[in-house]
Amino acid sequence: MRFTLNGTFRRIDAHPLKRLLDVLREDCALTGTKEGCGEGECGACTVLVDGAPVNSCLVPIAQINGARVTTIEGLRGRHPLQHAFVEHGGAQCGICTPGMILAAVALGKKPTLDQMKVGLAGNLCRCTGYSAIYRSIDAVTSTARRNRGDRKDREARSGSRTKKPRTRAGVTR
Amino acid sequence: MIGSLSHRTLLQPRSLTDALKMLRDEGPLVPLAGCTDLYVSLNFGTLKGTRFLNLWGLAGLKDISVRGDVLSIGALATHTDLIRSPLVQKRIPMLAAAAREVGGVQIQNRGTLGGNVANASPAGDTLPVLAAADAVVVLRSAAETRRVPFTTFYTGYRQSVRRLDELIVGFEIPAIHGRQWFRKVGTRAAQAISKVVIAGVAPAGRAGSVRVALGSVAPTVVRATRTEAALAGGATIGDAQRTLLEEIAPIDDIRSTSEYRRRVAANLLARFWADAHRK
Numbered sequence: 001m002r003f004t005l006n007g008t009f010r011r012i013d014a015h016p017l018k019r020l021l022d023v024l025r026e027d028c029a030l031t032g033t034k035e036g037c038g039e040g041e042c043g044a045c046t047v048l049v050d051g052a053p054v055n056s057c058l059v060p061i062a063q064i065n066g067a068r069v070t071t072i073e074g075l076r077g078r079h080p081l082q083h084a085f086v087e088h089g090g091a092q093c094g095i096c097t098p099g100m101i102l103a104a105v106a107l108g109k110k111p112t113l114d115q116m117k118v119g120l121a122g123n124l125c126r127c128t129g130y131s132a133i134y135r136s137i138d139a140v141t142s143t144a145r146r147n148r149g150d151r152k153d154r155e156a157r158s159g160s161r162t163k164k165p166r167t168r169a170g171v172t173r
Numbered sequence: 174m175i176g177s178l179s180h181r182t183l184l185q186p187r188s189l190t191d192a193l194k195m196l197r198d199e200g201p202l203v204p205l206a207g208c209t210d211l212y213v214s215l216n217f218g219t220l221k222g223t224r225f226l227n228l229w230g231l232a233g234l235k236d237i238s239v240r241g242d243v244l245s246i247g248a249l250a251t252h253t254d255l256i257r258s259p260l261v262q263k264r265i266p267m268l269a270a271a272a273r274e275v276g277g278v279q280i281q282n283r284g285t286l287g288g289n290v291a292n293a294s295p296a297g298d299t300l301p302v303l304a305a306a307d308a309v310v311v312l313r314s315a316a317e318t319r320r321v322p323f324t325t326f327y328t329g330y331r332q333s334v335r336r337l338d339e340l341i342v343g344f345e346i347p348a349i350h351g352r353q354w355f356r357k358v359g360t361r362a363a364q365a366i367s368k369v370v371i372a373g374v375a376p377a378g379r380a381g382s383v384r385v386a387l388g389s390v391a392p393t394v395v396r397a398t399r400t401e402a403a404l405a406g407g408a409t410i411g412d413a414q415r416t417l418l419e420e421i422a423p424i425d426d427i428r429s430t431s432e433y434r435r436r437v438a439a440n441l442l443a444r445f446w447a448d449a450h451r452k
């Protein structure tokens with residue numbers, strides 16, 4: 001089986017029906033991808049295949065031959081979402097976090113609260129109550145906007161760095 | 174994973190022709206599409222098959238196209254493909270609506286229309302849509318192609334007319350006149366199997382005829398033809414609801430009760446008919 005894993009070409013000699021989840025954890029020694037339920041319900045095992053989130057517990061490795069797979073390790077700890085989840089309490093126990101972040105990556109640049117809820121509906125979290133997760137994602141969007149150097153936007157936000165982005169998507173009331 | 178792999182094999186056809194020959198010569202084989210149903214059973218240790226046929230990636234089986242007045246949807250089109258397809262949005266928006274309510278994005282990215290139909294769960298969300306759309310199931314074996322009206326595809330609980338040497342290759346959907354309507358009632362908006370799911374078509378002006386189909390209320394999807402006739406004939410909604418309750422036979426199970434399903438089905442029919450007459 002050949003595929004691109006986090007930007008690197010890989011050849012894996014495994015049973016073609018082996019779950020992508022097990023190949024990642026056992027054959028590739030990448031244990032960032034978690035198993036929660038093993039039945040497609042929780043999203044803890046989410047990875048990106050050709051950019052699209054899938055549950056790696058439901059994917060036989062034969063079906064990713066030639067594909068591009070991104071796991072949480074592929075974000076190299078440097079993705080803005082990873083920092084935002086730390087900063088805004090988007091991660092507590094952390095079991096859902098790798099899958100949650102990858103599903104959030106697939107939301108694109110400026111998701112609305114509704115888009116976040118729909119896009120993350122397949123990712124369960126037992127700790128955060130979700131608000132902190134939505135806030136974390138929203139913070140990245142707002143940071144991106146600040147970094148584009150819209151001065152007015154920046155001035156409007158200074159002093160209310162954490163509050164402003166929250167109200168934009170109406171996450172907290 | 175609980176289910177062991179050592180005694181299982183996977184056949185990897187390069188083309189549809191290849192796949193159909195394998196089914197004929199090396200069967201019985203269990204086809205694998207997006208695996209969102211199959212791998213749940215595999216992980217549970219309840220999957221019976223030992224020999225599998227990989228359909229994922231078979232070129233051509235994902236196509237969505239229009240020929241003449243008929244929309245053709247390949248069996249391997251995923252729920253995400255259905256949601257995004259302008260042809261589906263335009264010609265059969267109730268199918269896009271159903272696909273949007275299947276699982277979460279991870280399931281939509283992998284689960285296919287062919288898998289939803291072949292899996293034959295009475296709760297499959299696309300099933301009432303295909304029934305109300307007068308869809309045709311296209312089955313192919315090495316020897317022949319058969320076109321079966323969707324409303325005669327299932328023969329009983331999880332049983333269909335598909336033979337072991339056949340694959341579902343796609344669906345043909347004739348033009349639908351009138352207003353389409355879809356509702357799913359489940360425990361939560363996403364990731365939940367339906368307690369009741371309904372698709373309807375209401376005539377708009379002189380175009381189209383009344384169509385009503387429901388899932389999760391009988392061993393197979395139900396096309397409620399007597400209810401349709403009642404509505405078309407000008408019956409009161411109360412009478413139409415009573416007719417509907419004679420056409421469905423829901424059960425008590427872990428997701429819901431028969432009584433609840435009957436109430437919800439009747440309410441959904443009233444909502445459908447009210448919405449159909451809203452300007």
Ligand SMILES: Cc1cc2nc3c(=O)[nH]c(=O)nc-3n(C[C@H](O)[C@H](O)[C@H](O)COP(=O)(O)OP(=O)(O)OC[C@H]3O[C@@H](n4cnc5c(N)ncnc54)[C@H](O)[C@@H]3O)c2cc1C
Pocket residue numbers: 039040041203204205206207208209210211212213228248249274275276277280283284285286287288289290291292296297298299339340341342364365366367
């Ligand atoms: C968490 C979760 C949530 C879900 N939510 C929903 C939901 O809300 N609504 C809903 O309807 N379903 C839901 N499902 C079920 C499933 O996702 C759908 O039924 C999906 O469409 C199945 O497609 P698949 O390609 O993954 O099928 P597979 O798992 O690959 O196959 C299913 C069955 O169909 C057979 N098969 C597949 N393709 C063909 C073909 N072309 N010809 C002949 N046989 C074939 C297989 O052999 C197998 O028996 C959910 C599943 C999970 C795990």
Ligand code: FES
Pocket residue numbers: 034035036037038039040041042043044045046055056057058
């Ligand atoms: S472990 Fe894959 S969805 Fe829960």
Ligand code: FES
Pocket residue numbers: 090091092093094095096097124125126127128
């Ligand atoms: S942080 Fe614990 S499950 Fe989400």
